[in-house]
Amino acid sequence: MADGGEAKRPKGVQAEERKVDWRRWKQERKAEKKKWKEMKLLKKLEKQRMRELAEKQAEKQEEQVEDKGRHYTLSVALPGSILNNAQSLELRTYLAGQIARACAVFCVDEIIVFDEHGEDVKSVEGDFEGIGRRGKACVQLARILQYLECPQYLRKSFFPKHEDLQFAGLLNPLDSPHHMRVDEDSEYREGVVLDRPTKPGRGSFVNCGMRKEVQIDRQLNPGLRVTVRLEEPQKAEAKVRKGTVVSSHHPRTVSGLYWGYSVRLASCLSAVFSECPFKEGYDLSIGTSERGSSVDQATLPSFRHALVVFGGLEGLEAGVDVDPNLEVTDPSVLFDFYLNTCPSQGSRTIRTEEALLISLSALRPHINEAVKTPSDS
Numbered sequence: 001m002a003d004g005g006e007a008k009r010p011k012g013v014q015a016e017e018r019k020v021d022w023r024r025w026k027q028e029r030k031a032e033k034k035k036w037k038e039m040k041l042l043k044k045l046e047k048q049r050m051r052e053l054a055e056k057q058a059e060k061q062e063e064q065v066e067d068k069g070r071h072y073t074l075s076v077a078l079p080g081s082i083l084n085n086a087q088s089l090e091l092r093t094y095l096a097g098q099i100a101r102a103c104a105v106f107c108v109d110e111i112i113v114f115d116e117h118g119e120d121v122k123s124v125e126g127d128f129e130g131i132g133r134r135g136k137a138c139v140q141l142a143r144i145l146q147y148l149e150c151p152q153y154l155r156k157s158f159f160p161k162h163e164d165l166q167f168a169g170l171l172n173p174l175d176s177p178h179h180m181r182v183d184e185d186s187e188y189r190e191g192v193v194l195d196r197p198t199k200p201g202r203g204s205f206v207n208c209g210m211r212k213e214v215q216i217d218r219q220l221n222p223g224l225r226v227t228v229r230l231e232e233p234q235k236a237e238a239k240v241r242k243g244t245v246v247s248s249h250h251p252r253t254v255s256g257l258y259w260g261y262s263v264r265l266a267s268c269l270s271a272v273f274s275e276c277p278f279k280e281g282y283d284l285s286i287g288t289s290e291r292g293s294s295v296d297q298a299t300l301p302s303f304r305h306a307l308v309v310f311g312g313l314e315g316l317e318a319g320v321d322v323d324p325n326l327e328v329t330d331p332s333v334l335f336d337f338y339l340n341t342c343p344s345q346g347s348r349t350i351r352t353e354e355a356l357l358i359s360l361s362a363l364r365p366h367i368n369e370a371v372k373t374p375s376d377s
Helices: 002-007 011-068 080-085 089-105 136-149 152-158 250-255 269-274 316-322 352-370
Strands: 073-079 110-114 188-193 205-207 225-230 241-246 262-266 284-294 305-309 337-340
Touching: 073 080, 073 352, 080 089, 080 136, 089 136, 089 352, 110 136, 110 269, 136 262, 152 188, 152 205, 152 225, 188 250, 225 250, 262 269, 269 305, 269 316, 284 316, 284 352, 305 352
Parallel strands: 073 110, 073 305, 110 262, 284 305, 284 337
Antiparallel strands: 188 205, 188 225, 225 241
16 A cells, blocks of 8 residues: 555646646647748748759850851842743743742842832732733742742642742752751741631641641731741640740741741832831842952951842843932942952853852852851951
8 A cells, every 4th residue: 555655646746747748748849840841941942042043044045045046137139030031931930949049058038029120019919910021020030939938838828829830849949947847856847827716815726737736825817827936745645736936037046047038029229228128227238240349359347137139131230220219320339349259250141040159159258257256256
C-alpha cells in the first residue's frame, strides 16, 4: 500500500505537468509553422529567380536571333517594254522567268515594273486582255513575276487561268527558301486562310502546304495570303499545328531568311521614286548605263533601302523623255550613282536580262561592304 501510495501523484501536480506540455507543444507547433512558411517563401523566391533567369536567357536568345536578321532591302526597277523585244508568247514568258530567277538568286526584295511609254497601269488585279496591246507588256511581266514568286501549293488559290500564264508552268522554279516541300521543317511558312468555321475565340485555319492545317492566333478573312510562324508541335498526334501570323518581312529582319520579292507597277520612271513603299524612301539609288562611271571605282555609303534602275532597249533616256513629271534630260541627275557595270563590253548592246545579272553580280561586293556593321569591320 505504501508503494502504491507513493506511485500515485496528486491531481494538481498532474494538471500542472499537462499544462506545461501543452504550452511547449504550442510553441513547437508555432516554430514548425514559421519554419514551413520560411521554406515556402524560399521556394517561391527560388522559382521567381529561375523565371527571371529564364526570361533573361530568352531575351539574350532573341537578341542573338535579331542579330542574324537582314535590315536592308534591295529593289530593282526595269521597264516592262523589254518583253516587246520577244517574238512570241513563249519567249516573252521565258524572258520574264530569267528576270525572276536573277532577282531571286541575288535576294532582291522588290521588283518595280515601270512603263517607258507613260501608260497609266498600276495593278495586275482584275481581268486583263493579255498581250493584245503594247502597254500590256508591263502587266504581263508583273503577273509572271508574281506567279513565280508564289509557292507552288498556293498558286491555284491566287492565279486563275490566264493567257499571260499559258506557258509559265514550263519555267524554271525559283526554289527560294519560302518554297517549301510538304515534309520540310521550317520556322516560317506561307499560307492561305481557309474558309472554314472556327469556334469562338479561336483563330482561322491556314493551308501552309503541309499534311496538317495550321490554326493561327487570330481571325482573318478567307483567301488572304499570310506568313505564319509555326510553333513546336506539342503532340505528334494533334490534328492541327499551331502558328502565329507575322509580317512578310519578319523572316528577313529576324532570321535573315530571303523571303521572296514583292512586285509593284509604276506608270512612269518618276513614279518608281514617288510611290516608294518605305516611309523614308530609297536612301541609295543607282542608275545603270554604258555612259556611267565604272563600277570598279564606286564606294557605296551605308543604306537601308537601295534601288537599282535599269533601262530598256533605248536606255534610261527614253523613260526620262516621256515622263511628264521630270524636267531633266540627263538621267544621271536622278540617281546617287550612275554606273557602268560592264566596262569594255564586247557587244554593242547588253540586253536588260543580261544587264540584271551583270550589274547585281558587280554590285554585290560593294553592297556587302556598305551594309557591314562596325563589329564586322
